[in-house]
Amino acid sequence: GPQRKVAILGAAGGIGQPLGLLMKLNPLVSHLALYDIVGTPGVAADISHVNTRAHVSGYAGEEQLGEALKGADVIIIPAGVPRKPGMTRDDLFNINAGIVKALATAIAKYAPHALVNVISNPVNSTVPIAAEVFKKAGTYDPKRLFGVTTLDVIRARTFYASKKNLPVKDVDVPVVGGHAGITILPLFSQATPQVPITQEEIEYLTKRTQDGGTEVVQAKAGKGSATLSMAYAGAHFADACLKGLNGVENVVECSYVESTVTDLPFFSSKVHIGKNGVEKIYDLGPLSDYEQQGLKDLHVELAKSIVKGQTFVHDNP
Numbered sequence: 001g002p003q004r005k006v007a008i009l010g011a012a013g014g015i016g017q018p019l020g021l022l023m024k025l026n027p028l029v030s031h032l033a034l035y036d037i038v039g040t041p042g043v044a045a046d047i048s049h050v051n052t053r054a055h056v057s058g059y060a061g062e063e064q065l066g067e068a069l070k071g072a073d074v075i076i077i078p079a080g081v082p083r084k085p086g087m088t089r090d091d092l093f094n095i096n097a098g099i100v101k102a103l104a105t106a107i108a109k110y111a112p113h114a115l116v117n118v119i120s121n122p123v124n125s126t127v128p129i130a131a132e133v134f135k136k137a138g139t140y141d142p143k144r145l146f147g148v149t150t151l152d153v154i155r156a157r158t159f160y161a162s163k164k165n166l167p168v169k170d171v172d173v174p175v176v177g178g179h180a181g182i183t184i185l186p187l188f189s190q191a192t193p194q195v196p197i198t199q200e201e202i203e204y205l206t207k208r209t210q211d212g213g214t215e216v217v218q219a220k221a222g223k224g225s226a227t228l229s230m231a232y233a234g235a236h237f238a239d240a241c242l243k244g245l246n247g248v249e250n251v252v253e254c255s256y257v258e259s260t261v262t263d264l265p266f267f268s269s270k271v272h273i274g275k276n277g278v279e280k281i282y283d284l285g286p287l288s289d290y291e292q293q294g295l296k297d298l299h300v301e302l303a304k305s306i307v308k309g310q311t312f313v314h315d316n317p
Protein backbone atom coordinates (compact mmCIF):
# COMPACT_ATOMS: atom_id res chain seq x y z
CA GLY A 1 0.00 0.00 0.00
CA PRO A 2 0.96 3.70 -0.15
CA GLN A 3 3.39 5.25 2.34
CA ARG A 4 1.34 6.72 5.19
CA LYS A 5 2.77 8.47 8.20
CA VAL A 6 0.73 8.72 11.39
CA ALA A 7 1.88 10.94 14.27
CA ILE A 8 0.53 10.58 17.81
CA LEU A 9 1.00 13.62 20.07
CA GLY A 10 0.79 12.56 23.72
CA ALA A 11 1.95 9.05 22.83
CA ALA A 12 3.30 8.14 26.30
CA GLY A 13 -0.06 8.65 28.05
CA GLY A 14 -2.85 6.36 29.16
CA ILE A 15 -4.58 6.73 25.79
CA GLY A 16 -1.43 7.34 23.74
CA GLN A 17 0.31 4.04 24.53
CA PRO A 18 -2.45 1.60 23.57
CA LEU A 19 -3.31 3.88 20.64
CA GLY A 20 0.30 3.60 19.47
CA LEU A 21 0.11 -0.18 19.73
CA LEU A 22 -3.16 -0.32 17.77
CA MET A 23 -1.75 1.91 15.04
CA LYS A 24 1.33 -0.35 14.87
CA LEU A 25 -1.09 -3.19 14.06
CA ASN A 26 -2.70 -1.18 11.23
CA PRO A 27 -1.40 -2.43 7.86
CA LEU A 28 -2.07 0.97 6.25
CA VAL A 29 0.60 2.67 8.38
CA SER A 30 4.17 2.74 7.05
CA HIS A 31 5.63 5.18 9.60
CA LEU A 32 4.42 5.75 13.15
CA ALA A 33 5.82 8.83 14.90
CA LEU A 34 5.32 8.80 18.67
CA TYR A 35 5.70 12.23 20.28
CA ASP A 36 5.37 13.27 23.92
CA ILE A 37 7.12 15.70 26.24
CA VAL A 38 8.71 12.72 28.02
CA GLY A 39 8.79 8.92 27.87
CA THR A 40 8.51 8.29 24.15
CA PRO A 41 11.92 6.67 23.59
CA GLY A 42 10.80 3.79 25.81
CA VAL A 43 7.31 3.49 24.37
CA ALA A 44 8.69 3.62 20.80
CA ALA A 45 11.37 0.99 21.50
CA ASP A 46 8.77 -1.29 23.06
CA ILE A 47 6.18 -0.95 20.27
CA SER A 48 8.85 -1.12 17.54
CA HIS A 49 9.53 -4.80 18.37
CA VAL A 50 6.06 -5.80 17.14
CA ASN A 51 6.59 -7.45 13.74
CA THR A 52 4.22 -5.42 11.59
CA ARG A 53 4.84 -3.04 8.69
CA ALA A 54 5.03 0.35 10.40
CA HIS A 55 8.44 1.79 11.17
CA VAL A 56 8.27 3.35 14.65
CA SER A 57 10.18 6.40 15.87
CA GLY A 58 9.98 8.20 19.20
CA TYR A 59 10.30 11.96 19.66
CA ALA A 60 10.62 13.56 23.09
CA GLY A 61 10.53 17.24 23.95
CA GLU A 62 9.38 20.27 22.02
CA GLU A 63 12.56 20.55 19.99
CA GLN A 64 11.65 17.22 18.32
CA LEU A 65 8.01 18.07 17.60
CA GLY A 66 8.70 19.42 14.10
CA GLU A 67 10.51 16.24 13.08
CA ALA A 68 7.64 14.12 14.47
CA LEU A 69 5.11 16.09 12.41
CA LYS A 70 6.90 16.48 9.08
CA GLY A 71 5.21 14.48 6.34
CA ALA A 72 2.40 13.19 8.58
CA ASP A 73 -0.80 12.22 6.76
CA VAL A 74 -2.85 11.74 9.94
CA ILE A 75 -2.10 13.35 13.32
CA ILE A 76 -3.85 12.03 16.43
CA ILE A 77 -3.83 14.21 19.56
CA PRO A 78 -4.49 12.55 22.94
CA ALA A 79 -2.13 14.97 24.76
CA GLY A 80 -3.44 16.54 27.91
CA VAL A 81 -3.64 16.32 31.64
CA PRO A 82 -6.15 14.38 33.66
CA ARG A 83 -8.05 16.22 36.40
CA LYS A 84 -6.13 16.10 39.69
CA PRO A 85 -7.48 16.69 43.21
CA GLY A 86 -7.91 20.41 43.88
CA MET A 87 -8.05 21.24 40.19
CA THR A 88 -11.16 22.97 38.94
CA ARG A 89 -12.72 22.31 35.54
CA ASP A 90 -11.45 25.71 34.48
CA ASP A 91 -7.88 24.85 35.54
CA LEU A 92 -8.13 21.69 33.45
CA PHE A 93 -9.65 23.58 30.54
CA ASN A 94 -6.87 26.16 30.55
CA ILE A 95 -4.08 23.55 30.63
CA ASN A 96 -5.52 21.33 27.88
CA ALA A 97 -6.54 24.37 25.81
CA GLY A 98 -2.97 25.63 26.01
CA ILE A 99 -1.57 22.22 25.02
CA VAL A 100 -3.87 21.91 21.99
CA LYS A 101 -3.14 25.51 20.97
CA ALA A 102 0.62 24.87 21.09
CA LEU A 103 0.34 21.58 19.19
CA ALA A 104 -1.97 23.11 16.55
CA THR A 105 0.53 25.95 16.08
CA ALA A 106 3.24 23.38 15.36
CA ILE A 107 0.95 21.44 12.99
CA ALA A 108 0.22 24.64 11.03
CA LYS A 109 3.97 25.06 10.63
CA TYR A 110 5.16 21.51 9.95
CA ALA A 111 2.19 19.49 8.63
CA PRO A 112 -0.50 21.90 7.42
CA HIS A 113 -2.09 19.33 5.06
CA ALA A 114 -2.51 16.48 7.54
CA LEU A 115 -5.86 15.19 8.73
CA VAL A 116 -5.97 16.18 12.41
CA ASN A 117 -7.85 13.97 14.89
CA VAL A 118 -8.39 15.75 18.24
CA ILE A 119 -8.97 13.55 21.30
CA SER A 120 -7.85 15.96 24.05
CA ASN A 121 -10.83 17.05 26.13
CA PRO A 122 -12.99 19.06 26.17
CA VAL A 123 -13.32 18.16 22.47
CA ASN A 124 -16.34 20.52 22.15
CA SER A 125 -13.84 23.37 22.77
CA THR A 126 -10.47 21.97 21.68
CA VAL A 127 -11.59 21.50 18.06
CA PRO A 128 -12.68 25.17 17.79
CA ILE A 129 -9.33 26.06 19.41
CA ALA A 130 -7.40 24.19 16.72
CA ALA A 131 -9.59 25.80 14.04
CA GLU A 132 -8.84 29.31 15.34
CA VAL A 133 -5.10 28.56 15.49
CA PHE A 134 -5.13 27.26 11.90
CA LYS A 135 -7.15 30.29 10.74
CA LYS A 136 -4.63 32.67 12.28
CA ALA A 137 -1.80 30.73 10.63
CA GLY A 138 -3.64 30.82 7.29
CA THR A 139 -3.68 27.01 6.97
CA TYR A 140 -7.25 26.23 8.05
CA ASP A 141 -9.10 23.69 5.96
CA PRO A 142 -12.30 22.62 7.72
CA LYS A 143 -12.23 19.38 5.73
CA ARG A 144 -9.10 18.28 7.60
CA LEU A 145 -10.02 18.91 11.22
CA PHE A 146 -11.93 16.29 13.21
CA GLY A 147 -12.99 15.88 16.82
CA VAL A 148 -12.93 12.19 17.69
CA THR A 149 -16.40 11.29 19.01
CA THR A 150 -16.10 7.64 17.97
CA LEU A 151 -16.14 6.37 21.56
CA ASP A 152 -19.71 7.63 21.91
CA VAL A 153 -20.73 5.59 18.85
CA ILE A 154 -18.86 2.54 20.11
CA ARG A 155 -20.53 2.81 23.51
CA ALA A 156 -24.00 3.29 21.98
CA ARG A 157 -23.47 0.21 19.78
CA THR A 158 -22.25 -1.90 22.71
CA PHE A 159 -25.07 -0.85 25.05
CA TYR A 160 -27.80 -1.23 22.36
CA ALA A 161 -26.55 -4.69 21.36
CA SER A 162 -26.39 -5.78 24.97
CA LYS A 163 -29.82 -4.40 25.92
CA LYS A 164 -31.56 -5.92 22.88
CA ASN A 165 -29.50 -9.15 22.68
CA LEU A 166 -28.19 -8.36 19.21
CA PRO A 167 -24.88 -9.52 17.72
CA VAL A 168 -22.78 -6.40 18.34
CA LYS A 169 -20.94 -6.68 15.02
CA ASP A 170 -24.24 -6.06 13.18
CA VAL A 171 -25.21 -2.99 15.23
CA ASP A 172 -24.86 0.66 14.31
CA VAL A 173 -26.11 3.73 16.16
CA PRO A 174 -25.43 7.24 14.85
CA VAL A 175 -24.43 9.67 17.61
CA VAL A 176 -24.60 13.41 16.90
CA GLY A 177 -24.00 16.70 18.71
CA GLY A 178 -20.90 17.07 20.87
CA HIS A 179 -18.68 14.95 23.08
CA ALA A 180 -19.69 15.68 26.69
CA GLY A 181 -22.75 14.93 28.81
CA ILE A 182 -26.05 15.99 27.28
CA THR A 183 -24.32 17.29 24.16
CA ILE A 184 -23.91 13.61 23.20
CA LEU A 185 -27.09 12.66 21.33
CA PRO A 186 -27.42 9.02 20.23
CA LEU A 187 -30.10 8.49 17.59
CA PHE A 188 -31.68 5.17 18.53
CA SER A 189 -34.55 5.88 16.10
CA GLN A 190 -31.94 5.33 13.35
CA ALA A 191 -30.17 2.39 15.00
CA THR A 192 -29.68 -0.73 12.91
CA PRO A 193 -31.01 -3.33 13.10
CA GLN A 194 -34.35 -1.82 14.14
CA VAL A 195 -36.03 -3.87 16.86
CA PRO A 196 -38.99 -3.09 19.10
CA ILE A 197 -37.78 -0.80 21.87
CA THR A 198 -39.62 1.04 24.62
CA GLN A 199 -39.25 4.73 25.46
CA GLU A 200 -37.89 3.65 28.85
CA GLU A 201 -35.17 1.59 27.15
CA ILE A 202 -34.30 4.48 24.82
CA GLU A 203 -33.93 6.84 27.78
CA TYR A 204 -31.80 4.32 29.67
CA LEU A 205 -29.53 3.78 26.64
CA THR A 206 -29.28 7.50 25.91
CA LYS A 207 -28.28 8.26 29.48
CA ARG A 208 -25.80 5.39 29.65
CA THR A 209 -24.14 6.57 26.44
CA GLN A 210 -23.97 10.16 27.73
CA ASP A 211 -22.57 8.99 31.09
CA GLY A 212 -20.19 6.37 29.67
CA GLY A 213 -17.14 8.42 30.58
CA THR A 214 -18.33 8.88 34.17
CA GLU A 215 -19.06 5.14 34.45
CA VAL A 216 -15.36 4.47 33.75
CA VAL A 217 -14.10 7.30 35.99
CA GLN A 218 -16.12 5.89 38.89
CA ALA A 219 -15.00 2.31 38.28
CA LYS A 220 -11.36 3.43 38.14
CA ALA A 221 -11.96 5.09 41.53
CA GLY A 222 -9.73 8.13 41.24
CA LYS A 223 -7.10 6.47 39.04
CA GLY A 224 -8.12 8.03 35.74
CA SER A 225 -10.63 8.01 32.92
CA ALA A 226 -11.29 5.90 29.82
CA THR A 227 -8.01 5.05 28.11
CA LEU A 228 -8.28 1.59 26.50
CA SER A 229 -11.72 2.02 24.92
CA MET A 230 -10.73 5.57 23.90
CA ALA A 231 -7.56 4.23 22.28
CA TYR A 232 -9.67 1.66 20.39
CA ALA A 233 -12.04 4.41 19.25
CA GLY A 234 -9.15 6.67 18.22
CA ALA A 235 -7.53 3.85 16.25
CA HIS A 236 -10.83 3.05 14.53
CA PHE A 237 -11.32 6.68 13.50
CA ALA A 238 -7.70 7.10 12.32
CA ASP A 239 -8.14 3.93 10.25
CA ALA A 240 -11.20 5.51 8.61
CA CYS A 241 -9.11 8.61 7.80
CA LEU A 242 -6.36 6.46 6.26
CA LYS A 243 -8.90 4.50 4.21
CA GLY A 244 -10.44 7.76 3.02
CA LEU A 245 -7.03 9.13 2.03
CA ASN A 246 -6.28 5.88 0.20
CA GLY A 247 -9.44 6.20 -1.91
CA VAL A 248 -11.52 3.49 -0.24
CA GLU A 249 -15.17 4.22 -1.06
CA ASN A 250 -18.04 4.76 1.38
CA VAL A 251 -15.98 5.59 4.47
CA VAL A 252 -18.57 7.13 6.78
CA GLU A 253 -18.08 7.91 10.48
CA CYS A 254 -19.64 10.26 12.98
CA SER A 255 -17.23 13.08 13.78
CA TYR A 256 -17.24 16.57 15.30
CA VAL A 257 -16.46 18.94 12.44
CA GLU A 258 -17.20 22.43 11.17
CA SER A 259 -20.75 22.03 9.99
CA THR A 260 -23.90 23.69 8.69
CA VAL A 261 -26.15 20.74 9.58
CA THR A 262 -27.51 22.83 12.50
CA ASP A 263 -26.97 26.49 13.34
CA LEU A 264 -24.04 25.47 15.59
CA PRO A 265 -20.69 26.09 13.85
CA PHE A 266 -19.24 22.75 15.00
CA PHE A 267 -21.37 19.64 15.26
CA SER A 268 -20.86 15.91 15.14
CA SER A 269 -22.82 13.91 12.59
CA LYS A 270 -22.10 11.34 9.91
CA VAL A 271 -19.32 12.48 7.59
CA HIS A 272 -18.00 10.88 4.43
CA ILE A 273 -14.19 10.82 4.56
CA GLY A 274 -12.25 10.76 1.31
CA LYS A 275 -9.00 11.85 -0.30
CA ASN A 276 -9.46 15.47 0.80
CA GLY A 277 -10.79 14.69 4.27
CA VAL A 278 -14.46 15.55 4.79
CA GLU A 279 -16.17 14.99 1.42
CA LYS A 280 -19.74 15.30 2.65
CA ILE A 281 -21.60 15.91 5.90
CA TYR A 282 -24.91 14.10 6.18
CA ASP A 283 -28.12 15.69 7.43
CA LEU A 284 -29.52 14.39 10.68
CA GLY A 285 -32.43 12.62 9.00
CA PRO A 286 -35.82 12.14 10.67
CA LEU A 287 -35.61 12.53 14.46
CA SER A 288 -38.06 11.25 17.06
CA ASP A 289 -39.72 13.79 19.36
CA TYR A 290 -37.38 12.68 22.12
CA GLU A 291 -34.33 13.26 19.91
CA GLN A 292 -35.65 16.63 18.78
CA GLN A 293 -35.96 17.64 22.42
CA GLY A 294 -32.41 16.38 23.04
CA LEU A 295 -31.18 18.52 20.17
CA LYS A 296 -32.86 21.59 21.71
CA ASP A 297 -31.46 20.74 25.15
CA LEU A 298 -27.84 20.46 24.01
CA HIS A 299 -27.82 23.72 22.06
CA VAL A 300 -26.88 26.20 24.80
CA GLU A 301 -24.11 24.05 26.29
CA LEU A 302 -22.51 23.19 22.95
CA ALA A 303 -22.71 26.81 21.74
CA LYS A 304 -21.01 27.98 24.97
CA SER A 305 -18.24 25.38 24.69
CA ILE A 306 -17.50 26.46 21.12
CA VAL A 307 -17.31 30.14 22.06
CA LYS A 308 -15.16 29.26 25.08
CA GLY A 309 -12.59 27.62 22.78
CA GLN A 310 -12.62 30.49 20.29
CA THR A 311 -12.33 33.07 23.08
CA PHE A 312 -9.37 31.21 24.59
CA VAL A 313 -7.37 31.67 21.39
CA HIS A 314 -8.33 35.34 21.05
CA ASP A 315 -7.46 36.05 24.70
CA ASN A 316 -4.12 34.19 24.52
CA PRO A 317 -2.54 35.35 21.27
Ligand code: APR
Pocket residue numbers: 009010011012013014015016035036037038078079080081082096099102103119120121122224225226227230
Ligand atom coordinates in the same frame (compact mmCIF):
# COMPACT_ATOMS: atom_id res chain seq x y z
N1 APR B 1 2.69 17.80 24.19
C1 APR B 1 2.61 16.45 24.05
N2 APR B 1 2.19 15.65 25.02
C2 APR B 1 1.80 16.21 26.16
C3 APR B 1 1.83 17.60 26.38
C4 APR B 1 2.30 18.40 25.32
N3 APR B 1 2.37 19.72 25.43
N4 APR B 1 1.38 17.83 27.63
C5 APR B 1 1.08 16.65 28.17
N5 APR B 1 1.34 15.65 27.30
C6 APR B 1 1.24 14.21 27.47
C7 APR B 1 1.61 13.74 28.86
O1 APR B 1 3.02 13.72 29.02
C8 APR B 1 0.99 12.35 28.87
O2 APR B 1 1.88 11.34 28.41
O3 APR B 1 -0.09 13.76 27.28
C9 APR B 1 -0.19 12.47 27.89
C10 APR B 1 -1.54 12.39 28.57
O4 APR B 1 -1.66 11.15 29.15
P1 APR B 1 -2.47 10.90 30.50
O5 APR B 1 -2.09 11.93 31.50
O6 APR B 1 -2.31 9.47 30.85
O7 APR B 1 -3.98 11.23 30.08
P2 APR B 1 -5.00 10.34 29.22
O8 APR B 1 -5.83 9.53 30.12
O9 APR B 1 -4.24 9.64 28.13
O10 APR B 1 -5.94 11.48 28.60
C11 APR B 1 -5.43 12.45 27.72
O11 APR B 1 -7.44 12.67 26.43
O12 APR B 1 -9.64 11.94 26.68
C12 APR B 1 -8.74 12.94 26.89
O13 APR B 1 -9.65 13.93 28.84
C13 APR B 1 -8.56 13.23 28.34
O14 APR B 1 -7.67 15.34 27.82
C14 APR B 1 -7.33 14.06 28.29
C15 APR B 1 -6.51 13.37 27.22
